[in-house]
Amino acid sequence: MTKQPNILFIMSDDHAAHAMSCYGSRINQTPNIDRIANEGIRYDNCFCTNSICAPSRATILTGIYNHLNGVRTLGDKLDGRQPNFPKLLQASGYQTAIVGKWHLGQGGDNDPTGFDYWNVLPGQGKYFDPNFIENGEKKTYEGYVTDLITDLSLDWLCRRDKEQPFMLMCHHKAPHRPWVPDEKHAHLYDDIDIPEPETFHDDYANRASAAAAATMRVDRDLKEEDVKGIPPEGLKPAQLKSWNYQRYIKDYLRCIASIDDNVGRLLDYLDQEGIADDTIVVYTSDQGFFLGDHGWYDKRFMYEESLRMPFVVRYPQEIKPRSVQPAMVLNVDFAATFLDYADVPIPESFQGTSLRPLNGGNVPEGWRTSMYYRYWMHLAHHGVYAHYGVRTDRYKLIYYYAEALGSTGAIDDPKPPEWELFDLRKDPHELNNIYADPAYEAIVKDLKDELHRLQHEVQDIGVVEI
Incomplete structure (x- = not known):
């Protein structure tokens, strides 16, 4: 039997694909995330089935759509008694852990299940000096949340049984609103203007009324805590919109710069341990995000910037470097994929399909086209x-x-x-x-x-x- 691979699943919150240089971003560079794509595969058409945080996370864990796993909105909690892929890996001898954002309820049946170790943020969590819940016990850590999530992930990796495979879910809070950068990156982009997107001045004509009704406009709906200040007096409407955008997008990108640094720390650890070739590394986000596109921030809509997820995967044993896969894949596929690599039977109840053939460059006959x-x-x-x-x-x-x-x-x-x-x-x-x-x-x-x-x-x- 082929050795079961380790699985390192890194997920951020609200990180749009068009804020990653491996996806051709016009607005920032992500060299460490790019390492995964350059040494593995980039998916160009990965989509979420419901563009909001908790539902996407529930679908990734359970391998089924939200109307079946029960998490349709942010107000729903995940019933941990149902099957999920960490439970199945755990039963197959994997050491399993989740560190960082959970956002699927807490206490009783809403705590993480299928994990030997879990240390998660309550709710959205804080950027600085955050509280965590470690296997049911509340703790507070000093420092910046992105660094701390990586510290705790590396600590668990160092303590693992090296004779058994592992599956670690490293879930970053960043770059979720209100976009608070760390000190290291606080002045990144101070001396430049970030390019505005082509659709920045969308007037919502020729659309259903839903577009004009949405309250996520950069020019009017961002709050003082989002832009970290009060705009100068006398700005004309177009100038105010641009001022808001620069304040918001720079902090958003600063948060991503910290994520990228910390992705590099995890990749370096795999190299130092000599296990990079035996480890599947995934970087993704729970959904897309409007980066001023259509004059918006946030997500929720089925429009492309919100629907599309970044998804890059490295596994040297099976994935050729610099591969690009245009086939349509979904977050509901992730669970089946991990089970396939671990040689664990995929339950018939799972609604996704393993991406393993696509990772190898082969699109199975009859693959989804919708x-x-x-x-x-x-x-x-x-x-x-x-x-x-x-x-x-x-x-x-x-x-x-x-x-x-x-x-x-x-x-x-x-x-x-x-x-x-x-x-x-x-x-x-x-x-x-x-x-x-x-x-x-x-x-x-x-x-x-x-x-x-x-x-x-x-x-x-x-x-x-x-």
Whole structure:
């Protein structure tokens, strides 16, 4: 039997792919994260099934969609009694640990399960001198949260049984809002302006009303704690928007610089221990993020910047350096992938598919060419309407059913339902809704059929009828 590989899963919070230089970022450099991509594979079409923190994390752990794992919104907690891939690895002889952000509830059945060791932040956690919960015991550590999460991860790795494989989930809080950098990076970018995105001045014309209704605009919705100050007097609206953007995006990127440094520490440890060749290393984020795109920050929408996840993987035994994979993959696939590498049977209940063949450069016949997305938190926090949709390689069809439907934390204030259709080849920035264009009538019908097929395939049967 081939030796079971170690698994190091590094996940940040709200780190958009277009803020990573291996994805061609215009705004920053991430040399250590790039090491993973350059020595392994970069996925260019990895998507989340629900672009919000807790639901994405629940899907990654359980290998099933949110309507089945029970975490549809930020108000839902994960029932730890259900199967997850750490439990299955643990039963197969893996040493398992999770350090950092958990965000799936705490206490009783909501604590992390399937881990020999867990040391997690309560809720969102703090950037400086954060509290942690270590195997049920509350502790406070002095220092910066990104450094501390890495310190605790390395401490566990040093104490592990070197005769057995390990699976470590290192979950960073950063770069989650309100974007507080450490002292080392506090003045990074002071002397430059970060380029504004092409869609920075989007006016939300030719879109469903949901786009204009969302309250995540850089020009008006950022708070004083987000921009760390009060803008100068006398700024015109366009100047204020740019001032807010520079204040927000620089701190966001400073937080990422700290993550990148700490990714380097973990990679260096694997080299020093002589186990880099035996270890699968993943870097990802729980979803995408708007970096001023469409004039927004935050996520939630099915639009590309929010939907797309960074996903780079290194495993020298099976993955060729500088590989690039364009096939469509989802966060629901991660659990099955890890079990496949560990030679642990994948439960029939898991809804994802192992990415192991794709890592090797082979796309299996019949691989998915469409994906299903659903966001439940109607109007909560940033006023985004509840919606679901289908994305193919060329088209995206979104239905804003715009009702709470009893979802935890959603606001019971229904809005008129609307559709959006985008031709991603002709309109990659999703600025022109062509749903009502007669030229696309047949495509709309085909996409609706595919949407219904996917809903039944993933067993999201109790959706709003259309």
